[in-house]
Amino acid sequence: MKKVVALFFVTFLFTLGMYSTAFSAPHMKVALVIAGELGDKSFYDSSYQGLVRAEKDLGIYAKVLPCKTDPANYMPQMIAASMNFNMVIVVGYELIDTLKQVAPQFPKVDYVYIDDVVKAGQVTSIIFKQNESSFMAGALAAMLTERKDFPMVNGEKVIGFVGGEDYSVIRDFLIGYEQGAHYVDPEVKILTGYVGGWDDPATAKEIALDQFHHGADIIFQVAGGSGLGVIDAAKQAHFWAIGVDSPQGYLAPNNILTSVVKNVGNAVYDMIKDKLNGTYKRGTIYTYGISNNGVGLSYSKVMLKNVPADVIRKLIQIRTDIITGKIKVKSYFDRK
Numbered sequence: 001m002k003k004v005v006a007l008f009f010v011t012f013l014f015t016l017g018m019y020s021t022a023f024s025a026p027h028m029k030v031a032l033v034i035a036g037e038l039g040d041k042s043f044y045d046s047s048y049q050g051l052v053r054a055e056k057d058l059g060i061y062a063k064v065l066p067c068k069t070d071p072a073n074y075m076p077q078m079i080a081a082s083m084n085f086n087m088v089i090v091v092g093y094e095l096i097d098t099l100k101q102v103a104p105q106f107p108k109v110d111y112v113y114i115d116d117v118v119k120a121g122q123v124t125s126i127i128f129k130q131n132e133s134s135f136m137a138g139a140l141a142a143m144l145t146e147r148k149d150f151p152m153v154n155g156e157k158v159i160g161f162v163g164g165e166d167y168s169v170i171r172d173f174l175i176g177y178e179q180g181a182h183y184v185d186p187e188v189k190i191l192t193g194y195v196g197g198w199d200d201p202a203t204a205k206e207i208a209l210d211q212f213h214h215g216a217d218i219i220f221q222v223a224g225g226s227g228l229g230v231i232d233a234a235k236q237a238h239f240w241a242i243g244v245d246s247p248q249g250y251l252a253p254n255n256i257l258t259s260v261v262k263n264v265g266n267a268v269y270d271m272i273k274d275k276l277n278g279t280y281k282r283g284t285i286y287t288y289g290i291s292n293n294g295v296g297l298s299y300s301k302v303m304l305k306n307v308p309a310d311v312i313r314k315l316i317q318i319r320t321d322i323i324t325g326k327i328k329v330k331s332y333f334d335r336k
Helices: 002-010 014-016 020-024 043-058 073-086 093-103 131-145 167-183 203-212 224-237 265-275 301-306 309-324
Strands: 029-034 062-066 088-091 109-115 123-128 158-163 191-192 217-224 240-245 257-260 286-290 295-297
Touching: 002 123, 002 309, 020 167, 029 043, 029 073, 043 062, 043 265, 062 073, 073 088, 073 093, 088 093, 088 265, 093 109, 109 265, 123 265, 131 158, 131 167, 131 217, 131 240, 131 257, 131 295, 131 309, 158 167, 158 203, 167 217, 203 217, 203 224, 217 224, 217 257, 224 240, 224 295, 224 301, 257 301, 265 286
Parallel strands: 029 062, 029 088, 088 109, 109 123, 123 286, 158 191, 158 217, 217 240, 240 257
Antiparallel strands: 257 295
16 A cells, blocks of 8 residues: 555656646546557457447547556556546556555545456456357367368377466366367367467467467467567468457458457447446456357458368357357356
8 A cells, every 4th residue: 555655646746747638638538558458460459440340439638658567667657547537447467466456545536447347446347258259269270170071180180278377267268169069079189388478479470379289270379469470470371360458350261261350349349338428337357258249259251261161050059059058158256
């Protein structure tokens, strides 16, 4: 508590000048605090797209405060946002502890944490059923890896998974991916690896190439900016990749099957719109899954080009079966 209060006053004069525009703006003021930086073409960029859309459509004043994956920035940026904005949207599990410390000091500020449940006063949590969309990705990979007439597959029942870091949300992606693959064929083997960070594409590329050399011809990356290394490996070694969070097909149109989309931008936009409309629920949990288009696969031109029509039809049926409950997708969080 003393640390928070001390930093509060240390940053006051700095933030007073830095965010003078925010003070004078007559609109609702929204800050997006991200643990890393924009440009990951994935999770952070998706949240930013929602903020930009809200700024354009709803007339808010918006600002991004990147922490550049530097713990020294976490507290100052969170306090700066809290002092000058009505709503603070936080993205990045690295910021959870900081959020828990700062939020109680600013009871009038509405905080939104994206991608997990944070139990701290007025913090509203957004969670996604990434296990559902990952189930579909696993089913897709299993159907294609053993398809004899499909290019760039080797006939082995082996697929891969590369995560950024080994923690609960990424485990939820993995458990859905594994279940989806085994729904199609229980004999499919899933190779797994973790980068240890979100901005290390070189290591991700090494992991992906290793999995490829051990038989994986389709690799699902859930690694943020690091995942770009998996896509680069797919282009270099000529195998298939599955993107994550945002539609990534344009990054490698000849090597990406689809992307497991987590519509973070929609959630950001919805929270801001609800606040303006007076329907925002402080301190509650909002859930986004397949049934409300919170998650899903990217049915882009790239997917329609690369994935056979009969496989797409099967995936659409799987989606329906998940929504109706015919298929019950396991979650890592069920174990907690």
